[in-house]
Amino acid sequence: MVTDQLIEGIKDKKNPCIVGIDPEWHKMPECYKYGLTARGVVEWATNVIDAVADIVPAVKPQMAFFEVFGADGVRVHQQVVQYAHDKGLVVIDDSKRNDIGNTAKAYAYAHLAKSGPINADFMTVSPFLGTDSLQPFIDIAVRDEKGIFVLVRTSNPGSAEISEAANAQGEKIQNWLASYIHTVGRDCIGKYNYSDIGAVVGATFPKEAQLLRSIMKDSFFLVPGFGAQGGGVKDVIPCFNEDGLGAVVSSSRDVLYKHLEMEEYDGTPAMYAEIVRNQAKAMQEAVYQELSNYYPNKVY
Amino acid sequence: MVTDQLIEGIKDKKNPCIVGIDPEWHKMPECYKYGLTARGVVEWATNVIDAVADIVPAVKPQMAFFEVFGADGVRVHQQVVQYAHDKGLVVIDDSKRNDIGNTAKAYAYAHLAKSGPINADFMTVSPFLGTDSLQPFIDIAVRDEKGIFVLVRTSNPGSAEISEAANAQGEKIQNWLASYIHTVGRDCIGKYNYSDIGAVVGATFPKEAQLLRSIMKDSFFLVPGFGAQGGGVKDVIPCFNEDGLGAVVSSSRDVLYKHLEMEEYDGTPAMYAEIVRNQAKAMQEAVYQELSNYYPNKVY
Numbered sequence: 068m069v070t071d072q073l074i075e076g077i078k079d080k081k082n083p084c085i086v087g088i089d090p091e092w093h094k095m096p097e098c099y100k101y102g103l104t105a106r107g108v109v110e111w112a113t114n115v116i117d118a119v120a121d122i123v124p125a126v127k128p129q130m131a132f133f134e135v136f137g138a139d140g141v142r143v144h145q146q147v148v149q150y151a152h153d154k155g156l157v158v159i160d161d162s163k164r165n166d167i168g169n170t171a172k173a174y175a176y177a178h179l180a181k182s183g184p185i186n187a188d189f190m191t192v193s194p195f196l197g198t199d200s201l202q203p204f205i206d207i208a209v210r211d212e213k214g215i216f217v218l219v220r221t222s223n224p225g226s227a228e229i230s231e232a233a234n235a236q237g238e239k240i241q242n243w244l245a246s247y248i249h250t251v252g253r254d255c256i257g258k259y260n261y262s263d264i265g266a267v268v269g270a271t272f273p274k275e276a277q278l279l280r281s282i283m284k285d286s287f288f289l290v291p292g293f294g295a296q297g298g299g300v301k302d303v304i305p306c307f308n309e310d311g312l313g314a315v316v317s318s319s320r321d322v323l324y325k326h327l328e329m330e331e332y333d334g335t336p337a338m339y340a341e342i343v344r345n346q347a348k349a350m351q352e353a354v355y356q357e358l359s360n361y362y363p364n365k366v367y
Numbered sequence: 368m369v370t371d372q373l374i375e376g377i378k379d380k381k382n383p384c385i386v387g388i389d390p391e392w393h394k395m396p397e398c399y400k401y402g403l404t405a406r407g408v409v410e411w412a413t414n415v416i417d418a419v420a421d422i423v424p425a426v427k428p429q430m431a432f433f434e435v436f437g438a439d440g441v442r443v444h445q446q447v448v449q450y451a452h453d454k455g456l457v458v459i460d461d462s463k464r465n466d467i468g469n470t471a472k473a474y475a476y477a478h479l480a481k482s483g484p485i486n487a488d489f490m491t492v493s494p495f496l497g498t499d500s501l502q503p504f505i506d507i508a509v510r511d512e513k514g515i516f517v518l519v520r521t522s523n524p525g526s527a528e529i530s531e532a533a534n535a536q537g538e539k540i541q542n543w544l545a546s547y548i549h550t551v552g553r554d555c556i557g558k559y560n561y562s563d564i565g566a567v568v569g570a571t572f573p574k575e576a577q578l579l580r581s582i583m584k585d586s587f588f589l590v591p592g593f594g595a596q597g598g599g600v601k602d603v604i605p606c607f608n609e610d611g612l613g614a615v616v617s618s619s620r621d622v623l624y625k626h627l628e629m630e631e632y633d634g635t636p637a638m639y640a641e642i643v644r645n646q647a648k649a650m651q652e653a654v655y656q657e658l659s660n661y662y663p664n665k666v667y
Contacts, residue, residue, distance in 0.1 A: 196518070197529060199389075223497060225498050227497070229540060361498055
């Protein structure tokens with residue numbers, strides 16, 4: 068059960084915060100660039116992983132920023148997943164895939180299967196095509212003891228347009244998806260009472276998160292939108308249960324690209340790694356402290 | 368305007384039907400397999416493209432079946448897109464990508480940009496995250512004179528779950544998306560009065576298609592679900608306008624994997640190519656004939 072592994076990482080490191088691996092070319096330090104090639108991305112990503120490996124339980128490579136480099140980038144993505152695994156980290160493949168039937172099965176195999184080319188621990192999945200389109204992802208997750216995070220309510224302003232629409236039973240799509248995730252998750256509950264079927268719930272909608280939390284008691288939330296996108300420390304609290312578990316809060320820009328705001332950055336990989344490490348630590352401290360205030364009896 | 372190019376192909380070949388390039392490993396003829404590697408996929412795909420290039424205006428490679436092979440598969444995908452372009456075909460990259468902000472921009476760049484690694488003519492995009500998530504795809508499509516097909520109502524049974532939900536204004540998501548597509552498409556109308564912003568509308572819901580057609584007068588529909596998925600010749604008619612344009616009907620299994628039902632198939636690439644060609648021709652004839660019955664004044 069990969070959620071058990073994630074929880075053990077959170078407890079060990081006293082940290083429910085994770086770092087995105089988003090190689091945005093125009094923001095990356097120049098020291099990692101060898102023309103517009105994927106080569107520097109490997110160096111950059113391994114330096115970032117080295118800088119945060121003892122702080123965070125998981126990393127979240129964003130597939131889009133690797134696809135920009137075509138097949139070379141996808142190869143680097145595979146190397147990055149492997150490198151993070153070698154460092155003992157859980158890997159959440161943020162690729163928001165979705166399709167139907169055999170096509171969905173192919174995506175699930177490609178990203179999640181133990182014998183597949185990526186072999187991530189979790190992947191993000193879009194539910195637009197309906198619950199029958201999610202089943203192949205759930206099947207491979209259950210078979211290979213992996214996990215998925217289904218998009219329920221994302222952090223951007225437009226996420227309300229579909230997530231708040233009402234289905235034939237008058238239920239909001241986000242609440243209906245939450246019930247679905249809760250139900251299918253019951254078949255894959257691990258030893259810490261959390262299932263391997265989770266939800267993406269943005270840090271920018273704390274009220275919605277509170278209701279979704281109450282519907283999906285046993286599910287982990289992947290919480291994007293922290294920091295640069297506007298979600299603050301208090302905003303992510305409703306995503307957690309009283310045990311201090313049930314959510315991983317992800318930050319990319321605030322950790323990876325803080326150097327752009329720092330005049331003192333000297334352009335070296337060493338100082339870049341130090342900034343990344345300090346930012347990851349600051350996020351851990353802020354969220355852990357706030358969680359301790361709200362939930363003094365949390366389990367870590 | 369890439370829709371103009373698509374329309375010219377449809378008129379030249381008297382064919383609004385296209386063929387999916389879905390390398391489903393367990394269905395592919397053995398003669399294309401060299402162990403579980405991507406090498407045979409190149410041979411297979413080029414043979415399929417050669418077999419249908421003078422019959423269809425476009426091909427639709429399904430990204431998922433290339434991702435199964437990891438970076439090698441993505442490289443083959445790039446080669447297949449290039450090969451189809453060399454043969455004068457329009458390429459619809461069926462990848463159903465979606466994300467927000469810079470991440471959506473990265474996907475749009477990777478799949479659609481003229482200077483990107485794939486450089487497809489169209490790509491399919493999922494709208495789950497809201498209209499702000501679609502904007503980066505529209506921006507790159509407009510900038511590079513490419514097109515997108517937004518998922519509106521897919522061909523699977525579960526597609527009703529979200530597409531038929533009602534938004535805050537009481538409008539069905541599928542109709543609201545149709546209005547949105549119609550509106551944004553007005554800024555990129557080509558010489559044949561069709562825009563570069565299209566919609567995915569399954570062949571399996573002809574009544575819904577008729578209403579969607581009336582909302583999106585200027586948009587092309589990409590129509591999956593024909594044949595193996597249950598959509599028949601009569602079912603696709605509502606996806607067209609009276610000029611006989613406005614839709615491309617896609618088939619994969621019925622064309623690519625008919626050999627599996629044929630005892631007389633001798634296992635050779637030559638006979639496989641002949642079967643593929645015959646199936647593509649049969650589809651052209653059936654749909655063209657039916658369109659001619661309904662719309663005798665169509666423009667081709």
